[in-house]
Amino acid sequence: MDKQTALIDATFGSRVAEEELEGLRSYFVETEHWRKLFNGDIDIVYGPKGAGKSALYSLLVGERERLRLGRRTVFIAAENPRGTPAFRDLASDPPTSEEQFKGLWKIYFLTLLANYFRHHLETTHTTNAIATEVIDVLTKNDLLAANLTLIGRLNAALHYIRNRLPSLEASYTDPGTGAVLSGKITLSEPTTEQRNKGFISTDDLLEKLNRGFQQTAITVWLILDRLDVAFLEAEQLEKNALRSLFRVYLDMSVYSQIAIKIFLRDDIWRRISSDGFREASHITRSLTLSWNSQSLLNLIVRRLAHNESVCAFYGMKREDVLANVDLQKKFFYRVFPEKIDIGPKQPSTLDWMLSRVADGSKRYAPREMIHLLSVSRDEQLKSYEVGGGQPIGEALFDRSAIRAALPEVSKARYEQTLCAENPQLKTYLDKMAGEKTQHTPHTLEKLWQCSTETASAIAERLVEAGFFEKRGAKDSPTYWVPFLYRPALSLVQGSA
Numbered sequence: 001m002d003k004q005t006a007l008i009d010a011t012f013g014s015r016v017a018e019e020e021l022e023g024l025r026s027y028f029v030e031t032e033h034w035r036k037l038f039n040g041d042i043d044i045v046y047g048p049k050g051a052g053k054s055a056l057y058s059l060l061v062g063e064r065e066r067l068r069l070g071r072r073t074v075f076i077a078a079e080n081p082r083g084t085p086a087f088r089d090l091a092s093d094p095p096t097s098e099e100q101f102k103g104l105w106k107i108y109f110l111t112l113l114a115n116y117f118r119h120h121l122e123t124t125h126t127t128n129a130i131a132t133e134v135i136d137v138l139t140k141n142d143l144l145a146a147n148l149t150l151i152g153r154l155n156a157a158l159h160y161i162r163n164r165l166p167s168l169e170a171s172y173t174d175p176g177t178g179a180v181l182s183g184k185i186t187l188s189e190p191t192t193e194q195r196n197k198g199f200i201s202t203d204d205l206l207e208k209l210n211r212g213f214q215q216t217a218i219t220v221w222l223i224l225d226r227l228d229v230a231f232l233e234a235e236q237l238e239k240n241a242l243r244s245l246f247r248v249y250l251d252m253s254v255y256s257q258i259a260i261k262i263f264l265r266d267d268i269w270r271r272i273s274s275d276g277f278r279e280a281s282h283i284t285r286s287l288t289l290s291w292n293s294q295s296l297l298n299l300i301v302r303r304l305a306h307n308e309s310v311c312a313f314y315g316m317k318r319e320d321v322l323a324n325v326d327l328q329k330k331f332f333y334r335v336f337p338e339k340i341d342i343g344p345k346q347p348s349t350l351d352w353m354l355s356r357v358a359d360g361s362k363r364y365a366p367r368e369m370i371h372l373l374s375v376s377r378d379e380q381l382k383s384y385e386v387g388g389g390q391p392i393g394e395a396l397f398d399r400s401a402i403r404a405a406l407p408e409v410s411k412a413r414y415e416q417t418l419c420a421e422n423p424q425l426k427t428y429l430d431k432m433a434g435e436k437t438q439h440t441p442h443t444l445e446k447l448w449q450c451s452t453e454t455a456s457a458i459a460e461r462l463v464e465a466g467f468f469e470k471r472g473a474k475d476s477p478t479y480w481v482p483f484l485y486r487p488a489l490s491l492v493q494g495s496a
Contacts, residue, residue: 001313003396004384009309012373033287034059040073040219043249043259046266047289048359048466049228049417050367053263057081057225060261071219076112078222078260079150079230086150087230087241090158094237100161101244102251103187106202107143107157109222109248113209113258114138115153116220131212134205141185160185166199206252213257225263228421239272250282267464291364293354294325299366301328303373304335310396337392340399349402356406356483359466368409368484375405407487414488422465428458429467433489436496437481443496444479 036042037056047053061081065074079086095101117131138144141164143156164183190199213220224245231238242264249260266288273280291299304310305318314334321331332350340352347355357368380391380401391398419426428448435447444455459479462468468479481491 001309003313003390004381006307006309006313007377007381007396010304010307010377012303012370012377013306014370033289036287037261040259042285042287043253043261044283044286045261045263045289046269046286047263048267048361048363048365049265049421050365051289051291051363052366053265053289054081054225055366057223057263060221060223072217073219073221074116075221075223076116077150078109078112078224079226081225084151085226085230086154087227089151089155090241091231091234091237094234094240095158095161098240098244099187100165101240102248103165103202104154104157104161105245105248106187106206106251107160107185108154109252109260110134110202110205110209111138111143111153111157112150112222113206113220114144115148117209117212118144120216120218126216128212128215130208130215134208134212137185137200137205141183143185203251206255206258210255210257219257219259221259221261223261223263227262228265228268235271238268242268242272243277246277246283247279250279270464291366293350293364296354296364296366296369297328297332297350298322299369300373301331303370304331310335313396314394334394335396336402337395337397337399340402349399353402357409358482359484360463360469360480360482361466362469363466368413371409371412372402372405375408376402379404406483410484410487414485418465418467418485422461425458425461425465425467428462429489432481432491435489435491436494437486437491438495439479440496441477447496 033042033045034056037045037060045053045056058081060075061077063075065072095104114131114135117128118135120126121128121131135144141160143160145152145156148156160183166183166186184198184200185205186194186199186201189201189203227238227242227245231241245262249262252258252260301321305316305321311318311321314331316331321327336349338349339346340349341347346352353369353372354364357372358364376397380397383398383401388398391401414429419429422429431447436443439447439459441452441456441459444459445452448455448458450458459468459477460470463470463479467481467485469482470477471480472478478495481489485491
């Protein structure tokens with residue numbers, strides 16, 4: 001087998017975890033983070049965009065259910081892993097108060113839990129009086145129609161909150177039919193007299209379902225990801241929705257059989273808690289995903305060794321490569337050239353690649369590294385197609401192919417992540433095109449045509465977004481653009 005054939009038959013997977021669930025299982029290594037999450041010790045997973053939150057989420061949801069620590073655990077996605085987010089439509093007409101938002105989360109979770117329990121009873125031909133009572137209450141209040149999508153279940157919960165939520169004093173008349181619709185599910189605790197009239201709180205229903213799951217020896221995890229997409233371009237709504245979600249998470253942490261698992265970007269967490277969130281100190285079952293050079297080397301090697309054609313070309317077995325750290329590094333430098341840029345002071349290829357996928361916070365993300373690998377493969381194959389020579393030695397990649405891959409990676413990161421998630425900053429970002437890579441508040445003032453104070457404030461927001469790396473003294477900072485964003489804006493090395 002020659003180099004070209006080995007590359008043609010190779011793939012490095014998708015940079016988006018939701019698009020490669022089957023591949024993920026074969027690449028995946030059970031890290032300490034995964035073990036803590038899977039054992040139930042972790043509820044909240046923070047991390048920057050592309051750090052692997054969705055990979056963990058996809059692996060959990062893909063399991064559906066599993067025996068975990070000798071007990072049956074069911075994983076239920078509470079947000080669509082792909083396509084339109086269930087919560088996307090809330091931006092046009094959100095709940096009017098935090099109490100309503102908490103109620104929306106609880107009723108929505110109730111319908112997901114009860115819908116699963118109903119399916120469980122039907123398929124196992126068993127009975128459970130407590131669960132059946134909850135299912136009947138939700139059904140009578142038009143909250144448990146069959147065969148609804150997540151968006152349908154959320155809309156049913158939202159309709160109840162807006163139109164049928166009882167005041168405990170009056171019922172609701174449907175303006176279309178004239179029918180009196182008296183909702184019986186309340187957000188607060190009803191009095192004894194109100195209970196006698198059939199009112200029941202969301203907390204009572206959740207507690208009953210928890211007992212029902214206890215009797216069947218089932219634990220249910222409600223798993224939420226893609227919350228950054230769900231509330232895109234609606235910062236205040238995002239803050240209200242997520243702060244309410246974390247309060248509901250704390251309320252529901254008392255249940256032994258029901259758990260909420262949240263995957264959230266760490267910058268969003270900082271944003272919603274920055275102006276005071278006293279419940280934050282109680283959210284302790286969390287971890288933050290991070291990557292270093294060793295873990296990213298392991299990721300690259302795993303993606304390489306996943307290809308039979310690559311292993312065959314080098315006469316190596318996948319298990320042997322992955323079993324030894326030293327072998328992984330040797331394997332990497334058999335596949336890639338020693339350096340990308342020639343010179344005694346130039347970094348090694350691995351360090352070069354790491355510096356090109358790091359943002360202004362100096363954090364690496366697997367997403368960009370996988371993208372760089374995939375585009376490097378495409379560039380190398382393009383070189384063969386036009387009669388380009390073989391890479392030096394036994395390497396599969398020529399340094400020019402890796403260098404040529406960076407602009408596409410940069411463009412995707414700039415447009416699909418940085419600008420897409422910070423639309424309010426895009427005007428300032430676009431004005432950076434063709435400029436130098438290092439600036440001060442005064443050069444930015446001229447570039448953006450604003451006051452020094454405004455330029456500093458915008459620059460700080462770009463630091464938070466990872467576009468700038470802040471350097472220098474506190475009273476005279478400089479703002480440096482990392483390699484990741486330079487090709488996308490055709491930036492010129494040097495100080496403005």
